[in-house]
Amino acid sequence: MNLSDSRRASIAWLFLCFAWGTGFVAAREGVKYAPPFLFAGLRVLGAGLLLLVICLLTKAKLPNRRQLATLLTMGAVIEGFTNICIAFAVFYLTSGMLSLMLATTPFWMVGIESLKPQGDRLSSRHTVGLAIGFTGMVGLLAPKLIGVSYNSHLLMGCLVMQGACVSISFGSLYVRHQRLGVAPFMGAAWQMISAGVIVVLVGTLRGEWVRWHFTPQVAKPFFYLLLIPSMLGYSCYVYCLPRIPLALFSLHRYINTVVTFLLGWLILGEKFGVGECFAVVVIFTGVFLVQNSSFTVSKKEPSS
Template sequence: MTRRERIIAYCALGAVFFFWGTTYLAIRVGLETLPPTLLAGMRFITAGTVLFIFLRGWRRERLPTGREWLHQALVGLMLLGVGNGLVVWSEVWIPSGMAALMIATSPFWVAGFERLRSDGERISPRALVGMLVGFVGLVLLVAPGLFGATLSVGYVLGMVAIQIACASWSGGSVYAKHHQTKVAPLMGAAVQMLCAGVALTLLGTTLGEWRVLHFSPRSLMALCYLTLFGSIVAYGSYTYAVQKLPLSVVSTYSYVNPVIAVLLGWIVLGEPLVWRVMTAMLIILGGVALVKTAAKRPVTSEQQAVSIEANQRAEVLRGTTKACSVATN
């Protein structure tokens, strides 16, 4: 990767840091009058269509092949269809800041999926400690919903939905990282959003959400913000960063997003910012940091080949030196 590509990749990651931290608030505002599944579906169909037309009409990007379409569709359904779709649905029941904090557990899921791969990262004792620390943070975070007065079926279902979303998003990210195609990152993002948007819209239609669809100035502005900044800018940046940077680096977006989301939820929506939430946030992020700093970078087949070749050259060099020494003596 060239220096220019590295700079662009980190700028893309910076966009992910900020804009995805703000989307939790935008989703919460959009849900004031828009049903969750159609909100996500309309967002991704619009963003995918705009980006696709721009890439084909302006930049003349090539169309993906049939197999590449299937690959991008699978990634889109895992990341956006299930991953983001369940996040939107969960925010009907839980505050936006809490949703962001729960999603900060995504690196734990990434570490688990990487462990299942022969060429993936291995979990060290330090990483296991980090996971336990993160679990303690989760217990503290969801304690009111489990033991307090706010316990409800919707609250518990929202928490479960968030974790399913994290698992799907993380699994899709690991799959996309290890199964890259020749499709340009932005074209891949456009196809993923189109496929996920169609799936979510069909699901929303099946659930009868069109009957309760109602636009207000606030929800329309939220939808436009999610489409432009949350999808076209941030998701396009994410797909680029995943291809150019280590997944352990990219996944750090979940460290920054909760801070932005919690602060916005507190400032704009008046959501409570009590000591328990702040403490839980610090514990969760501390656990995630332990996991990521303990992650071992996998040795690829190319690196193994280079190492073997270097050893062979060293053996030849030592043999040549020894032969010259014998001849001299």
């Protein structure tokens, strides 16, 4: 990789850190004026269609029937379910908490992988990371869930977002072992289209169209989310992944969350105290240990 490629990858990575960090703040602003499932579904659907048009204009190869069926299923089950969870939880959690909950995805990923019959066993460092992360989560949530401070909405939002983490984990582990032979942007376009249709269908079943009004207050966060986090953010993700060392690339999870907390405080007036800061540092420590540990590969004993 020459110097210009390195610079482009670095710029794309920095943009990704910012773009995905702003997404939850824009989503929280958008659902003040629009029903959540249509707001999320139409945005994801629009981003998928726009990306598909770009792929067709650049003469990218279309998937065959088998590949398309797999992509649509993955989009509906993984991305669709994840966006449904986020659309539900956005009313119960601050933008910073939404981002932080998603940052715990590696915990679920390594846990699910270790439970597979021929999966990778947890190393001691993984176990320590999971324990530290769980301790941080308890420290963050316990003060708000005990006694007179009990907040059922917070609990519901956190549980729903953990469902999103499980969905992302299963999807990531599934994709890890698949070789579809489809161009990354073409695959992403069809998955977003499928996910968008599913989320719009949920919004339709909830009767949200009667409350859908595409006002300027809705249009601003809608188009921002469509173009910046979805289109450009995902494009940067795909571009950076093979060009930046994984240890450095994975740091975007932490920076995304910090950006979200800062913007939530500055723009939305979301409160965040010293205790929460300490708990987040503990959680980040656990995520770091889990993400940057090597699995101990389990080997099945040959049958005699």
